[in-house]
Amino acid sequence: MKKKIVSAFLCTTMVASMLAGCQGAAQQATDAASDTASQATEAVADTAQQAADAATQTADAATQTADAAADTAQQAADAASEALDLSADTGKVLNIYCWNEEFKSRLTDHYPGYEEVDATHGKIGDVDVVWNITPSDDNAYQNNLDEHLLAQADAAEDEKIDLFLVEADYALKYVDTDYTLPVADLGITDADTADQYQYTKDIVTDSNGVLKGVSWQGCPGIMFYNRDIAAEVLGSEEPDDVQEFVKDWATFNETATKIKEAGYNVTSTTNDTYRVYSNNVSSKWVDGNTVHIDENIKKWVDDSKVLVDAKETTTAELWSDDWKKGFYGDVFAYFGPAWLVNFCMADGEEGSVATNGRWGGVVGPQSFFWGGTWICGANGTDNPALVGDIMRQLTCNADIMKDIVEKDDDFANNKTAMAQMAESGYTSRILGGQNPLPMYMEGAEKIDLSNLSEYDQGCNEEFQNAMKNYFDGNAATYEDALELFKKAITEKYPELTVE
Amino acid sequence: MCRGNRSQQPVISEENIKEKEESVLSNQSSEVSQARMEATYNSANGRGNKNVVKYNRWGYFFLIPFIVVYIIFQLIPLVSTVYNSFYENYMSGLKQIGPNFVGIENYKQLFVSGDIWIYFKNTMIMWILGFLPQIFFSLLLGSWFSDNRLKLRAAGFFKTVIYLPNLIMASAFSMLFFTLFADSGPVNSILMQMGILSEPFSFMSNATSVRSLVGFMNFIMWFGNTTILLMAGMLGIDPGLFEAAEIDGCTSTQKFFLITLPILKPILLFVLVTSLIGGLQMFDVPQILTNGTGDPMRSSMTLIMYLNKHLFSKNYGMAGALSVLLFIITGILSLIIFNFSGNKEAINRKAR
Numbered sequence: 001m002k003k004k005i006v007s008a009f010l011c012t013t014m015v016a017s018m019l020a021g022c023q024g025a026a027q028q029a030t031d032a033a034s035d036t037a038s039q040a041t042e043a044v045a046d047t048a049q050q051a052a053d054a055a056t057q058t059a060d061a062a063t064q065t066a067d068a069a070a071d072t073a074q075q076a077a078d079a080a081s082e083a084l085d086l087s088a089d090t091g092k093v094l095n096i097y098c099w100n101e102e103f104k105s106r107l108t109d110h111y112p113g114y115e116e117v118d119a120t121h122g123k124i125g126d127v128d129v130v131w132n133i134t135p136s137d138d139n140a141y142q143n144n145l146d147e148h149l150l151a152q153a154d155a156a157e158d159e160k161i162d163l164f165l166v167e168a169d170y171a172l173k174y175v176d177t178d179y180t181l182p183v184a185d186l187g188i189t190d191a192d193t194a195d196q197y198q199y200t201k202d203i204v205t206d207s208n209g210v211l212k213g214v215s216w217q218g219c220p221g222i223m224f225y226n227r228d229i230a231a232e233v234l235g236s237e238e239p240d241d242v243q244e245f246v247k248d249w250a251t252f253n254e255t256a257t258k259i260k261e262a263g264y265n266v267t268s269t270t271n272d273t274y275r276v277y278s279n280n281v282s283s284k285w286v287d288g289n290t291v292h293i294d295e296n297i298k299k300w301v302d303d304s305k306v307l308v309d310a311k312e313t314t315t316a317e318l319w320s321d322d323w324k325k326g327f328y329g330d331v332f333a334y335f336g337p338a339w340l341v342n343f344c345m346a347d348g349e350e351g352s353v354a355t356n357g358r359w360g361g362v363v364g365p366q367s368f369f370w371g372g373t374w375i376c377g378a379n380g381t382d383n384p385a386l387v388g389d390i391m392r393q394l395t396c397n398a399d400i401m402k403d404i405v406e407k408d409d410d411f412a413n414n415k416t417a418m419a420q421m422a423e424s425g426y427t428s429r430i431l432g433g434q435n436p437l438p439m440y441m442e443g444a445e446k447i448d449l450s451n452l453s454e455y456d457q458g459c460n461e462e463f464q465n466a467m468k469n470y471f472d473g474n475a476a477t478y479e480d481a482l483e484l485f486k487k488a489i490t491e492k493y494p495e496l497t498v499e
Numbered sequence: 500m501c502r503g504n505r506s507q508q509p510v511i512s513e514e515n516i517k518e519k520e521e522s523v524l525s526n527q528s529s530e531v532s533q534a535r536m537e538a539t540y541n542s543a544n545g546r547g548n549k550n551v552v553k554y555n556r557w558g559y560f561f562l563i564p565f566i567v568v569y570i571i572f573q574l575i576p577l578v579s580t581v582y583n584s585f586y587e588n589y590m591s592g593l594k595q596i597g598p599n600f601v602g603i604e605n606y607k608q609l610f611v612s613g614d615i616w617i618y619f620k621n622t623m624i625m626w627i628l629g630f631l632p633q634i635f636f637s638l639l640l641g642s643w644f645s646d647n648r649l650k651l652r653a654a655g656f657f658k659t660v661i662y663l664p665n666l667i668m669a670s671a672f673s674m675l676f677f678t679l680f681a682d683s684g685p686v687n688s689i690l691m692q693m694g695i696l697s698e699p700f701s702f703m704s705n706a707t708s709v710r711s712l713v714g715f716m717n718f719i720m721w722f723g724n725t726t727i728l729l730m731a732g733m734l735g736i737d738p739g740l741f742e743a744a745e746i747d748g749c750t751s752t753q754k755f756f757l758i759t760l761p762i763l764k765p766i767l768l769f770v771l772v773t774s775l776i777g778g779l780q781m782f783d784v785p786q787i788l789t790n791g792t793g794d795p796m797r798s799s800m801t802l803i804m805y806l807n808k809h810l811f812s813k814n815y816g817m818a819g820a821l822s823v824l825l826f827i828i829t830g831i832l833s834l835i836i837f838n839f840s841g842n843k844e845a846i847n848r849k850a851r
Contacts, residue, residue: 177594315701474794474796
């Protein structure tokens with residue numbers, strides 16, 4: 001009898017703890033997501049999830065005055081959708097493949113005529129919208145998408161993929177094939193996309209120069225610095241003065257030494273600056289079948305090794321707890337776009353730099369971008385007109401895009417809309433009352449992404465992993481670490497060789 | 500036995516009376532038994548054989564589910580793995596490369612780089628790091644739990660508790676350890692507050708510490724399971740042996756080494772072999788702990804993690820070759836263990 005009682009008790013404890021775990025997970029879903037996220041746009045997912053809260057938090061004069069404008073925009077868009085001609089469409093089901101809720105909430109909030117039915121279903125007019133959401137962890141999203149795209153030709157009418165989303169790191173893998181439709185075939189003209197930033201088009205342009213996707217957001221990055229540390233070490237916390245100390249990599253590294261002398265780290269990890277270097281390469285990762293290490297990437301290794309050896313930064317992973325320590329002080333700079341500082345850097349938590357509004361923004365040594373989501377039409381879609389209209393409304397309609405900026409704090413992919421926003425007197429509380437929009441706009445114009453290859457995701461990931469060993473001293477020389485990189489690359493892409 | 504003999508007796512007497520008489524006369528017992536056997540055989544040929552076949556049929560029916568499952572889930576994959584290992588067959592982005600027959604090119608590539616032996620070594624080191632403490636504590640706990648004279652209180656409770664770690668998912672367990680041993684994790688801050696460390700120790704970028712952590716996790720997860728197995732073996736030992744030994748003045752240590760261990764040998768062998776095979780297939784713990792990189796410098800990369808690397812590009816050829824190799828290694832190691840410990844007994848028994 002005793003044993004029964006004990007075992008019953010143990011079972012109850014187990015079940016209770018399991019359930020408790022579930023609940024905890026649900027409550028901290030946003031935290032957990034950002035913890036485990038290994039890719040930039042995961043964080044964009046947070047953006048979406050917290051968008052509603054954040055929008056109210058950062059609500060200011062600009063938002064209020066824009067309300068009326070948004071309403072008129074909505075009406076205009078409604079009118080546009082009534083005129084939409086769907087006669088070319090034969091499909092009754094629109095299948096959308098994506099990895100998080102972000103695009104869904106954009107469509108729900110901003111696409112005229114979209115009605116939500118339940119978590120994975122919606123309706124546009126007579127067409128059923130089906131959401132196929134697979135998280136991108138461990139490559140699951142791409143594996144799932146690959147499988148369905150390859151079976152696209154044989155799939156039943158209602159099962160065919162109509163629209164799917166891609167990230168910059170692997171966009172070319174899909175764009176440079178016949179599985180993705182040129183946007184021109186979906187009725188999007190050059191005039192429609194004229195206002196979009198060039199880099200957002202570079203990413204989804206195939207090797208023949210055909211544009212095959214569009215994005216509603218731009219994610220130009222800037223350098224965020226801790227104003228307190230700047231005031232203490234550099235003698236001024238004003239952006240114009242700080243920019244002088246970080247205007248190029250040589251000056252940046254000199255500043256790093258000064259900052260270390262005062263007891264702070266210049267960046268949280270070596271991976272913080274990786275993107276800034278890797279977005280400014282002068283050659284592709286892969287040329288033909290040979291992997292080639294660009295000078296600027298090599299420069300990242302050399303600069304970072306010096307920083308690590310001087311203990312001016314660490315080798316922690318992005319999104320790890322060690323990386324996040326700097327959100328509460330002791331780290332001079334983080335590199336990232338608006339969503340990073342707005343949603344990921346512990347804003348609202350007591351004692352964090354963001355809560356106190358003590359971050360500042362400067363352009364930094366070089367321009368770069370981080371994150372972003374592109375919409376692609378799948379070859380074989382039976383709803384081409386609808387797919388085209390979704391693209392046009394969300395990425396070309398200036399009114400809807402302004403609406404997105406105001407409601408979701410995104411940086412919209414529309415030059416005119418952003419210029420208007422910049423002049424509207426927008427200021428950021430987190431950045432101590434600074435208006436960062438001109439910097440983002442300047443950055444977005446400067447980004448040059450003509451040197452992309454379809455292997456970028458794997459190369460970037462494996463290169464950072466391999467170099468971590470070099471920085472930590474586990475690989476004696478750069479060559480040893482490079483050997484590790486070669487191994488990893490040939491495992492991932494058997495057709496490639498490393499020079 | 501007796502009953503069977505009796506029922507057979509009349510048959511013999513009716514049909515083979517003459518033979519029997521002869522044999523009795525000749526008075527040779529060997530012939531008698533031969534005649535008896537023949538008689539039984541003859542009678543079985545008459546009616547019994549059909550019944551036996553009918554009965555045996557049920558045996559085959561009951562085997563069908565196993566055979567079907569075995570063929571679908573074991574044999575076909577096994578054969579196709581071997582088949583695939585001779586082909587070049589992978590995905591490059593969305594393009595399928597192959598399958599092209601390349602002979603033993605995949606195997607060559609595995610051996611030329613020589614990395615496979617490094618990963619094999621890593622796997623074995625981490626297995627041993629986990630297995631040694633595991634077998635030690637399991638034997639200790641098992642002998643305590645099964646010792647009648649100790650009369651441990653709440654033994655059932657503790658048996659359950661030591662088994663509990665096995666119920667946690669390995670991935671959850673390694674996530675936990677990853678957080679605990681992070682540079683700014685609780686372990687580092689405790690050590691620093693106690694004044695043992697002056698600055699945080701990077702557990703994850705030191706080969707020894709990563710391997711030890713993996714070994715430790717495997718130990719914690721599996722020692723309960725081993726304890727239960729060994730305890731079952733120990734409880735099966737005749738208590739009379741212990742009593743007799745006690746009467747002869749045997750100490751507890753002597754009892755353990757001279758009675759328990761030798762009798763437990765077959766169970767120990769079973770534990771060793773299953774643990775070895777499990778150890779060779781070690782994957783989830785190091786994979787999650789090192790985020791799939793096997794860092795530092797791939798010193799904690801196991802064979803299966805290496806296999807998993809090939810699955811990113813769906814490289815069936817290389818993965819197949821590696822699997823076949825792993826199959827052979829497992830076979831060889833198991834044979835070696837059998838020859839060293841188990842087989843001797845079997846040979847002795849045959850000789851007797």
